[in-house]
Amino acid sequence: AYTWYKSLEDTASELVSEEKIEEIELKMLTNGATPKEVAITGQNYLFGYFGKERDLHLAFRCLKYASDNNIPMAKGLLGYMYTKGLHIDENLDLGIELLTSAAENGDLFSMDKLTDIHYDSDTEYVNGYHWENILIDKIEEEIAVKKPFAYYLKGHYQRLGYLYSEDEFEAFENLKIAADLENPIAQYELSEMYDNGIGCDYDASEAKLWLKKSAENGYYKAEGKYGIELFGNHTWFNPTRNRSFVFLKHAYEQGYDEAYWYIAKCYMYGYGTNVNKNIAYPLYQKAAENGVMDAQVFLCQKYFKGDYPLPKDYKLCAKWGEEALKQGCKSVRFETAYSLSHTGNHSRAKELYLELANEGNTVAMNNYGCELDDPKESAIWFHTAADNGDS
DSSP states (O other), rough: HHHHHHHHHHOOOOOOOOOHHHHHHHHHHHHTTHHHHHHHHHHHHTTTTTTTOOOOOHHHHHHHHHTTTTTTHHHHHHHHHHHHTSSSSOOOHHHHHHHHHHHHOOHHHHHHHHHHHHHHHHOOEEEOOHHHHHHHHHHHHHHHTTTTHHHHHHHHHHHHSSSOOOOOOHHHHHHHHHHHTTTTHHHHHHHHHHTSSSSOOOHHHHHHHHHHHEEEEEEHHHHHHHHHHHHHSSOOOOOOHHHHHHHHHHHHHHOOOGHHHHHHHHHHTTSOOOOOOHHHHHHHHHHTTTTHHHHHHHHHHHHHHHOSOOOOOHHHHHHHHHHHHTTTTOOTHHHHHEEEEEEHHHHHHHHHHHHHHHHOOHHHHHHHHOSSSSSHHHHHHHHHHHTTTTO
């Protein structure tokens, strides 16, 4: 009913009532489930866990319903959404209030987030030490009944040496238990430990196995790393690239910066999705701003030529060319020099043209001659370029 009613928004919007959509939507989400089960569904929508397509609107509806039914887990997750401004306007006061209420009712996730806020913020909202004092007891209490998140937190803290003494081997054991109990974050951390030989012997196959499991269970860092592995770095034809798109998309939507460059290429060339340059180019821009040299080179070249929807823009071409040059990329020297010349920076243009000319680039020889003020010196470079075959 929900699917068909939602389809009216595109086909017959005059028949759509927001109140009716909300009513059907809530029935669809609850559908005979207990408030605790609705809270778990909300968590899966929030983080994209266990095959759920990440949907912050549906996450909010589930968590609001379960929170109104006094489920501590839902209050904590809803508070987290408010503190981060996920789908809703950021409201730190309300977020802290909900997290605190959930923590006071025994929600381990909320206790953990309150200590995070205490250390990551200059605000006076949270007495972090209050939660530190009871967090260990709560972790041990939940470990006694084999709660996977408690095993994960203990192992995670033991890796960091926070609350517990630093102990890589015990951390590994606790994370392994949590991973076996299908905690996606623990699966990712376990993969890292195998990959780096922390608390265990180095084992590349186990690292890949747990990375894949974590990604398939929806943890965004694992999705990003696994998606990049599927995409591949060195070959133009890679049969797994189409499979990489879903993982990369989920990861970049949750702020995994390394995915920007790869998801941009998916949209640019149609790997696993339709070609959409209007989506691709802003992602290239983000990747370039995050220091990805290949993205800087790509933008330099595209602004040099003008590639719809990007215009020909020598100023932006020069900007990204210079950024790539700072990272040691020499392949964009000509485009950068040409663009600098056309935007008035002749001194820098001559510098780059001369480098290329001395390496035998005949077009650079010609253009360097054009930049010079002395006609006799210019003539020497024109002759050199002509003698080397420049038309």
